[in-house]
Structures are given as structure tokens and as C-alpha cells.
Amino acid sequence: MSWVWFGIGSNRDREHFIKAGICALHDTFASEQRPLFVSRVFESDSVGFTGSRFYNLVACVETDLSINEIQTICKTIEKAHGHDGSATRFSPRTLDIDMLMYDTVVSAAPVQLPRAEILTNAFVLWPLAELSPDVRHPITNKTFTEHWSNYSGEQKLEPISLAFEPLPYLIIDHSH
Numbered sequence: 001m002s003w004v005w006f007g008i009g010s011n012r013d014r015e016h017f018i019k020a021g022i023c024a025l026h027d028t029f030a031s032e033q034r035p036l037f038v039s040r041v042f043e044s045d046s047v048g049f050t051g052s053r054f055y056n057l058v059a060c061v062e063t064d065l066s067i068n069e070i071q072t073i074c075k076t077i078e079k080a081h082g083h084d085g086s087a088t089r090f091s092p093r094t095l096d097i098d099m100l101m102y103d104t105v106v107s108a109a110p111v112q113l114p115r116a117e118i119l120t121n122a123f124v125l126w127p128l129a130e131l132s133p134d135v136r137h138p139i140t141n142k143t144f145t146e147h148w149s150n151y152s153g154e155q156k157l158e159p160i161s162l163a164f165e166p167l168p169y170l171i172i173d174h175s176h
Contacts, residue, residue: 001034001064002063002102003062003102004061004063004070004099004102005058005101005128005131005132006058006060006099006100007058007097007100007117007124008021008056008057008058008059008098009054009056009057009093009095009123010054010094010096011046011052011053011054011055011093012082013094014052014053014055015055017082017094018041018055018162019162019165021077021095021097022038022057022059022164022167022170023165023167024081025061025097026167026169026170030061030167030168030169032168034061034169035061035169036059036060036061036167036170036171037131038057038059038131038171039057039059039127039128039131040130040159040160041055041056041057041160041161041162042123042126043055043056043160044056044155044156044157047121047123047155054123055162056123056127057127058100058124058127058130058131058132059131060132067099067102067110067111067113068110070102071099071110074099078095078097081094082094098115099111099113100115100124100128101113101114101115104138105138106139113138114139118137118144119137119140119147120153122151122153122155122157123157125148125151126148126151128148129143129145129148132144
């Protein structure tokens with residue numbers, strides 16, 4: 001079994017697509033023995049382009065699926081919710097689900113793990129530090145709390161209140 005962390009974001013019909021993404025991840029991965037943990041939702045400016053503000057959060061779950069299987073699932077969920085896989089990297093998104101980490105795996109392919117944006121984007125690091133404060137980054141060996149307390153970026157970010165539909169194995173946990 002492996003722990004997997006996901007970065008989830010949307011800046012088009014944000015509330016709808018964030019909730020849909022969490023439902024899809026829950027339905028795919030969560031069970032009584034392995035709930036889906038989610039951080040609070042944060043609102044942030046677009047990064048890399050001028051556009052509507054994003055909603056972002058981080059989720060994690062324990063799974064026996066491989067990195068390739070999880071990556072395929074993420075892309076399938078995105079596509080089912082209107083994500084255009086051919087769009088440029090820095091552009092509006094209905095739903096973006098990125099695998100941030102897979103246990104302590106460090107790899108360049110099939111997916112970069114851990115994702116570099118963990119340490120550079122507040123909208124990933126703050127919810128990750130909140131959800132998994134004592135987990136260590138597999139390359140720096142520092143906890144996400146340590147990284148967040150030393151974050152010096154300029155990104156504006158604020159937590160928002162967004163209620164998810166009650167799901168049996170969904171835990172909104174700020175201290176996992």
C-alpha cells in the first residue's frame with residue numbers, strides 16, 4: 001500500500017468542478033479502510049497567465065494502485081469533467097488533478113514525483129502542510145510544515161469555506 005497526494009484545482013465553474021473532482025476521487029479510491037483525506041479549499045490568483053482566480057486543495061489516500069494506473073485515472077477524471085488535455089499548461093481549467101507524491105518515490109517519468117510545484121506554489125504547499133504537516137518531502141527531507149513556515153513566495157492565497165456533500169469515506173482533515 002502506498003500513500004498518494006493529489007493537487008486539485010479549478011478556475012472555471014470552480015465550486016462545481018472542485019466538488020465533482022473530490023466525488024470522483026472518493027468514488028475511485030476511498031473505502032472504509034482507506035478514506036480520502038482533503039485539506040481546506042484555498043482561493044488564489046492564476047499563476048503563469050492572466051485569468052480567473054482558482055480554487056485549490058490537496059487530497060491524499062492510501063492505495064495499492066501503481067503510479068501509471070493513478071495517472072490514467074487522474075487524466076480520465078479530468079477529461080470527464082471538461083479538461084482539454086491539449087490546452088497550454090498555463091490556461092483556464094475546469095478541473096486539474098495532479099499527482100503530487102506517491103509515497104517517497106522520486107522519478108522523472110512517467111510523471112515527475114514529487115512535483116516541483118510543491119515547493120514553489122503556495123496553493124499546493126499550504127494545503128499540503130495543513131493536510132500532512134509531519135510528512136517529509138522525499139528530496140529535501142524537511143516536513144511540509146517546515147517548508148511552509150519558510151515559504152517566501154509572493155502568491156496571495158486565502159482559505160475559503162466550501163462544504164462538500166457528505167460522503168461516507170471523506171475526511172476533511174487539517175492534521176493528517
